[in-house]
Amino acid sequence: MVERKIKTIYDVVCPFCGTLCDDLEVDIDIKEDSVIEVRNGCQIGTKKFFSSNPSGHRYLKPRIKTNGEHKEVSWDEAIDAAADILVKAKRPLLYGFSSTECEAQSKGVELAEILGAILDNTASVCHGPSLLAIQDVGAPLSTLGEYKNRADLVIFWGSNPVHAHPRHLGRYSEFVRGYFRKDGRNDRFIIVVDPRNTHTAQIADLFIQVKPNEDYELINAIRAVLRGVELDVKEVSGVSIEKIRELVDMLKLCNFGVIFFGMGLTQTLAHHRNIDAAICLTRELNDHTKFLLEPMRGHYNVTGANQVFTWNTGYAYSIDFSRGYPRYNPGEFSSVDLLIKDEVDSSLIVASDPASNFPAAAVKNLFKHPLISIDPHETPTSAFADVVLPAAFAGIECEGTAYRMDSVPLRLRKVKNAPGECISDKEILEKLIIKVKEKLGE
Amino acid sequence: MAEIKLKLKKKPELPLEADIITPDNLVGKTIAEIKKLAIYHGKEVVKLGDFFDISGKSTDINDTKIIIEGDLSNVKRIGEKMSGGEIVVNGNVGMHVGNQMNGGKITVNGNADDWAGAMLQGGELEINGDAGHYVGAAYRGFWQGMKNGTIKVKGKVGNETLAWVNGSKPGNRFPKLICGSAGAFLGIHSHGGIIIVEGDSDRCAGADQVRGTIVIKGKISRLLPSFKKIGEVNEIELPNGEKITGKYIEYSGDHSVAKNHSKIDKKTGEISNSSNGRLYIAA
Ligand code: SF4
Numbered sequence: 001m002v003e004r005k006i007k008t009i010y011d012v013v014c015p016f017c018g019t020l021c022d023d024l025e026v027d028i029d030i031k032e033d034s035v036i037e038v039r040n041g042c043q044i045g046t047k048k049f050f051s052s053n054p055s056g057h058r059y060l061k062p063r064i065k066t067n068g069e070h071k072e073v074s075w076d077e078a079i080d081a082a083a084d085i086l087v088k089a090k091r092p093l094l095y096g097f098s099s100t101e102c103e104a105q106s107k108g109v110e111l112a113e114i115l116g117a118i119l120d121n122t123a124s125v126c127h128g129p130s131l132l133a134i135q136d137v138g139a140p141l142s143t144l145g146e147y148k149n150r151a152d153l154v155i156f157w158g159s160n161p162v163h164a165h166p167r168h169l170g171r172y173s174e175f176v177r178g179y180f181r182k183d184g185r186n187d188r189f190i191i192v193v194d195p196r197n198t199h200t201a202q203i204a205d206l207f208i209q210v211k212p213n214e215d216y217e218l219i220n221a222i223r224a225v226l227r228g229v230e231l232d233v234k235e236v237s238g239v240s241i242e243k244i245r246e247l248v249d250m251l252k253l254c255n256f257g258v259i260f261f262g263m264g265l266t267q268t269l270a271h272h273r274n275i276d277a278a279i280c281l282t283r284e285l286n287d288h289t290k291f292l293l294e295p296m297r298g299h300y301n302v303t304g305a306n307q308v309f310t311w312n313t314g315y316a317y318s319i320d321f322s323r324g325y326p327r328y329n330p331g332e333f334s335s336v337d338l339l340i341k342d343e344v345d346s347s348l349i350v351a352s353d354p355a356s357n358f359p360a361a362a363v364k365n366l367f368k369h370p371l372i373s374i375d376p377h378e379t380p381t382s383a384f385a386d387v388v389l390p391a392a393f394a395g396i397e398c399e400g401t402a403y404r405m406d407s408v409p410l411r412l413r414k415v416k417n418a419p420g421e422c423i424s425d426k427e428i429l430e431k432l433i434i435k436v437k438e439k440l441g442e
Numbered sequence: 443m444a445e446i447k448l449k450l451k452k453k454p455e456l457p458l459e460a461d462i463i464t465p466d467n468l469v470g471k472t473i474a475e476i477k478k479l480a481i482y483h484g485k486e487v488v489k490l491g492d493f494f495d496i497s498g499k500s501t502d503i504n505d506t507k508i509i510i511e512g513d514l515s516n517v518k519r520i521g522e523k524m525s526g527g528e529i530v531v532n533g534n535v536g537m538h539v540g541n542q543m544n545g546g547k548i549t550v551n552g553n554a555d556d557w558a559g560a561m562l563q564g565g566e567l568e569i570n571g572d573a574g575h576y577v578g579a580a581y582r583g584f585w586q587g588m589k590n591g592t593i594k595v596k597g598k599v600g601n602e603t604l605a606w607v608n609g610s611k612p613g614n615r616f617p618k619l620i621c622g623s624a625g626a627f628l629g630i631h632s633h634g635g636i637i638i639v640e641g642d643s644d645r646c647a648g649a650d651q652v653r654g655t656i657v658i659k660g661k662i663s664r665l666l667p668s669f670k671k672i673g674e675v676n677e678i679e680l681p682n683g684e685k686i687t688g689k690y691i692e693y694s695g696d697h698s699v700a701k702n703h704s705k706i707d708k709k710t711g712e713i714s715n716s717s718n719g720r721l722y723i724a725a
Contacts, residue, residue: 089484090456090484090485090486091456091485115485117485132582135582135583136582136583136585136606136631216646216649217666220646220649220666220667220668220696220698221667221668221698223698224667224668224697227697227698229670229697230670232667232669233667236667269626270626270627273627273630273646276650277650280698280699321485322484322485323485329582330582331556331575331576343457345484
């Protein structure tokens, strides 16, 4: 039997979902440079660590597509080809960034500014509407520790953490014991509002089944009832007025409430207006008790992307540099809208896979024009890319900073080396910046 | 009236940003000078003359009429911040037409894209076709949208038309929209807009309306639960004094807004008829 040399690394931050658990333990086979065990992580987070191990789908060298086939090339050739595409484009799009670390994101901003490009991150297809609503009406937010220690009423609205943020419930919102919630789950009343009887709903104390796409009306009715208005109707969005009254009483009588909302609110009809109303409701509830809300951010560092873009440009996503200064307008400069209208003529995708989750019409136009993909492994997007630049996994194979869903920055750790010639997203973008500047004669 | 004619040579591949096309910018310039004005094609700075054939002349802004021909659905920001004169677009027009204008008139003989007349401060925008979303709306993060002037759309307007519209009776500002039919969230967060829909409206008209009047001469697909029926009326008096006759059901609201001026008397349960939001739907 071959002797294995194992190193255990403690307090590793999980680079998968916005919960950003920071208590993982990872066993590494030093000789093979591979992950052999992950403790404390949930199923989806653990899988990401294992997927970094050398395998058939990991890129080891840069690739360029020639005659429809990917050929492995040197870094110099690949960077040259990529820079060529970007410099020639009149309206390039830089998209992704949510699954990489903040230092790489800020390099992305720099590159976009040099290129006069459009810069967007995945918020434009997940919590972008939350950001729009926050711009309109502000937001009473807090950090997750507050909810853990204080909340006695927790609402999951259009979010399903059992599947999307598995350890959120155990670490912050449902089962965990808090300073003022010594009895953990027994000290919290859990409400789920969702059109489907999700697994989160099944372990809640109260499940309110709202009709699909009618959340706005329900929040609207709750707000009116909260103000003491007698409504003309008997039922709103499939929920009876009696039930709404009961709910309002619960909301008013709790000590500390929180609404965790997900894409069930942001990406159903009414989008940012759902959040707008939810924020107003939360604000108005503070006339009676303490109430806050929190978006359940998906990608582990999408919050970071919003932070980095904002402190660099003033805007969180959908930014256009074509006139030399940043401008912002989701709907006009957001990736899906641009691609559907075929308004970009080349794209650089960083740590993201739009081909899997954009509408077909957008993906078709994405593939029509030159495409560069920076990704650790093969995805439907990178498979069709003209240039593939292989990256190390941020948070597994290189260090960096990431922001948790509540905007708390945490330091990601390096637990193993990247295979082959993979380098970090930041280094790749730095190389691109140098080459692009050279080509532009700067 | 002095005329300047612009004819689009060919439809641009990428959106063209032509905020330079306003009477304010073109007046008093020779055709040669006008041809040299900068517009944006993607990240490239090009000349107006590269994309348009230009003829005519003008001397005084209020006496200037710019006539634009061609399919301008990819040309954005025409008439941005214009303060006088007239623009006629014979064809479809791209986003942001007439945004923040405060005087003069724009006529679009075709369809307009999103943000037509966004944050209008005065003047008149007439669209003889359909318009996109956010007609006359406030730009992202602004709390005061359209403040004055009139928008007329023959066809339908998209979602969130006139969001954050901000009128004022004491200030003698009556921002007004007349449209054929409307999408969802018409007049959301209205602070005193006048909206008249000749046909039907989609869900949630008047959401979060603090003040303002919305008249829907057709049907609404879903009325917000926070609107309360007051009764039937035969005549509506708009805040600017104009009158509309016909049988309408009067609702007050939006009652979910904390700042709503429509106070409900705690003892009698009656709604006071002060300067609160109103929604009228044809009976
Ligand atoms: S809950 Fe999220 S951050 Fe925590 S281990 Fe699972 S995937 Fe990773």
